[in-house]
């Protein structure tokens with residue numbers, strides 16, 4: 001079955017990609033399977049300077065999910081270009097670079113540097129990391145700031161620009177429409193939801209950062225609802241994510257209005273998860289009466305309210 | 309590193325809340341070195357999204373099995389404790405850098421273990437005792453929590469301490485170590501507080517620490533498990549650069 005899809009001018013051989021922060025820069029997972037099998041790879045967030053991230057513990061398991069407060073640890077954009085991108089250049093798989101920053105200037109600087117890299121095929125603007133005091137989410141919760149930032153980054157790149165939305169808002173469609181007006185070529189959603197877990201014996205938060213971002217199957221219904229809501233208001237391509245662990249989940253995201261699907265937390269439980277989902281997708285689509293990915297898209301994107 | 313379905317061939321309670329399990333496989337046990345760990349998937353559905361890192365306490369290459377010792381502290385480890393012979397568990401491993409033991413010959417080596425930090429030292433003790441004089445200081449909370457005393461006694465001069473004084477030496481492992489004379493090298497594994505005191509107490513000899521941290525991926529991709537290093541070298545990843553590290557390189 002032909003699984004290829006084109007999102008914002010970016011041709012993908014299948015709609016499945018690992019989500020940012022859950023796959024590093026690919027090297028570790030390349031020991032399990034050929035990264036060329038993936039539709040795309042979303043790499044870990046890059047900031048201008050190296051960041052050390054938050055103190056540990058940084059992760060905690062919750063029912064059907066996990067909390068993380070990594071805090072955007074990364075070696076900085078120069079180092080990423082020098083040390084991590086050359087490895088990814090060995091693959092044909094399109095690389096989508098995730099960008100974070102404290103200020104509009106930082107985002108613009110990092111974006112323009114990554115825009116110069118031939119191996120990077122699209123940018124993902126992370127305005128939704130809940131785990132740093134300054135580093136994005138202030139831009140992701142205010143439509144005006146989201147508009148200004150998207151606009152400024154769009155001005156320095158010729159590559160497709162996806163804006164990664166935060167679910168920690170009252171009306172996600174407002175933010176989606178603001179970044180669309182600012183020139184975003186697509187959306188990716190959702191980032192993690194702010195949560196907290198207490199350690200009963202220590203009688204204090206389990207994560208050193210106190211709060212963390214909730215991901216995994218626990219947030220899937222929220223992701224589906226938000227993608228469905230946003231799909232009613234815009235035709236922008238959407239990379240959907242949040243709790244995907246199976247080909248059935250992928251179909252659910254596509255029907256809700258996503259054009260491609262990213263897998264995050266599930267990579268920790270099963271390092272082969274993206275490969276397995278890609279293998280199972282054709283059978284799953286046939287099981288529900290589809291003979292191509294395009295048919296699913298037609299059902300959902302053209303008229304989502306009828307199909308559901 | 310391999311993802312393999314491992315068969316439970318033994319699982320029984322060893323001490324207070326502490327279980328010993330033997331797991332058989334084809335490839336993973338053969339590859340395992342002392343100090344490495346395996347990352348075990350918990351349950352069949354997506355309720356438990358994070359694997360549990362468990363250190364390898366022993367390897368039997370003929371039987372193609374590894375031994376792990378774990379403490380029941382929550383739902384995940386409780387699930388492990390209810391596995392029966394013949395059940396299968398999905399294991400990823402062996403992971404991380406273990407102890408480098410070959411370089412030691414004719415040395416006087418100290419092993420310091422606290423609680424579930426004791427198991428990885430057993431496999432190390434077996435290897436080290438072939439060519440060295442090994443002393444083991446093993447700390448437990450209370451007498452019911454003690455395990456592997458006789459196993460260690462067969463290969464090392466073994467001292468047991470308990471926090472509540474219900475067995476062996478009453479008090480902290482560091483107090484006992486101070487009275488034991490001198491060593492050329494030490495290996496330690498246990499709670500962070502213990503490692504920190506041992507690290508400063510034995511700063512004049514070569515030491516190795518086996519670190520523990522909450523993990524996500526277990527393979528170096530998610531940055532959940534970092535530890536700060538000296539000399540502005542930034543962070544190391546415990547799952548990939550550790551769990552065994554040079555004691556003088558890390559800030560606990």
Ligand SMILES: Cc1cc2nc3c(=O)[nH]c(=O)nc-3n(C[C@H](O)[C@H](O)[C@H](O)COP(=O)(O)O)c2cc1C
Nearest residue numbers: 019020021045068126190191215216242243264265
């Ligand atoms: C450990 C971890 C690190 C993450 N790091 C990033 C990041 O650097 N940038 C980003 O945009 N999202 C990051 N995310 C969010 C994921 O990309 C994804 O949006 C979210 O986890 C929901 O998908 P999931 O339920 O499949 O994990 C991270 C998530 C996790 C669990």
Ligand code: FES
Nearest residue numbers: 524526528531547
């Ligand atoms: S657990 Fe993911 S980097 Fe160590």
